[in-house]
Amino acid sequence: MTRAMTHAAALLCALFAAFVSAATARADVVVLLPPVGNADDLRRGDLEEALTVALRAAGHTVIAGNAIRRGALAGEPRTAEELASLAQGNGAAWALVSEAHPLRGQYRLLLRAGYAPLRRVEELDVLVLDADEAARLRDVLGCLVRPAGLGEDALRLTGGEDAAAVEQREREAREQAEREQAAREAAERERAEREAAERARAEAEAAQARAEFERREAERAQAERDRLAAEFDARERYADDAEHRWLAQLSLGGAGLMAYPDPPGPSPGGGFLGSFGARVGYALPQVVRGFEVRGGLEAVFGVASALELFAGAAWFASPFSFPLHIGGSAELGGFFNTSGAREPGLLLRASLVAAWRPAPRLYVEAAFPTFQVISSAGGLVTLGGAARIGYRF
Secondary structure, three states: OOOHHHHHHHHHHHHHHHHEEEEEEEEEEEEEEEEEOOOHHHHHHHHHHHHHHHHOOOOOOOEEHHHHOOOOOOOOOOOOHHHHHHHHOOOOEEEEEEEEEOOOOOOEEEEEEEEEEOEEEEEEEEEEEEHHHHHHHHHHHHHHHHOOOOOHHHHHHHHOHHHHHHHHHHHHHHHHHHHHHHHHHHHHHHHHHHHHHHHHHHHHHHHHHHHHHHHHHHHHHHHHHHHHHHHHHHHOOOOOOOOOEEEEEEEEEEEEEEOOOOOOOOOOOOEEEEEEEEEEEEEEEOOOEEEEEEEEEEEEEEEEEEEEEEEEEEEEOOOOOOEEEEEEEEEEEEEOOOOOOOOEEEEEEEHHHHHHHHEEEEEEEEEEEEEEEEOOOEEEEEEEEEEEEEEEE
16 A cells, blocks of 8 residues: 555656646747848848747747847857857757748748757758748747657658648649739739720820811811801902992092103193092993993193093902902093193093992092003103092992
């Protein structure tokens, strides 16, 4: 009975010691040195943070960064003695060294863990997928940082027993990356096609608006041309009113002598001839449009005093849409002196004439220049003009 009790007590002590040892292991202090390797500073900093999180999740206390007391150790610890010395110098059970080498979608992680109580060093070389980093680090550190050591888990963690699972994860990661890349490319193509469609629609709308504007402008211009053409076609023609073919005019004119006998004879008026008189005209549009025969009587003063009796014709074109008519006239008649030798002569006169109708049936006319040849008094040649006002009836 005493021996049985003794065995039972020994078993309880062993179980208690194992429980205490496990509890202590879960609460170990770990010195975590900054990661090294060919990863950049940002990636190494992220890795140090991820290792810290994984160790704390396993119940360990982590000493890292400037909190590490290196003592006489200058570089990275390599041997079991250096790792144990570093751990003991910081009051820790473990010293952990890491080295990272980035790959596409993953990185290679080399870990060296020194366990101070046993002066033991274990190394582990594993691949960590970026998409599965947190779970992978918890698994690796849970097996590496324990008093019992890696044991059979070393082969699993390095890809021996679980190579198929690692390969499956890598394949899934590659497929996921390919799907994401394909989705990005499809979205980019869709965006480019949408932008191209929007540009094409905007260009089509702009072209349609431009064509519509040009069409409206062409229609407006054509309407304006048609209006002007219609207005011009409907313009007033000279003496085109069949009910008012007759014209009565009063005129006042003047001319200077261009050629005369030497001496020209006694004359108080010098080298000037003035005239006033009356004309009668009759339009003959059936002969020529704008054609009118005329005749009249004028009194002359100046170099000579005389009466002029003449007949002739005028023709007017109507080149404007408003009632202004331009043409010419020619007249032939007699020149009868009323002073001096009273010698009759022949009168020949030609003029450029403009007629304007300011009111219905009322015409104002200007004859300039007027060229005149008189055969009496030794022969006279004059150049001048005249103003006339007339009424059509």
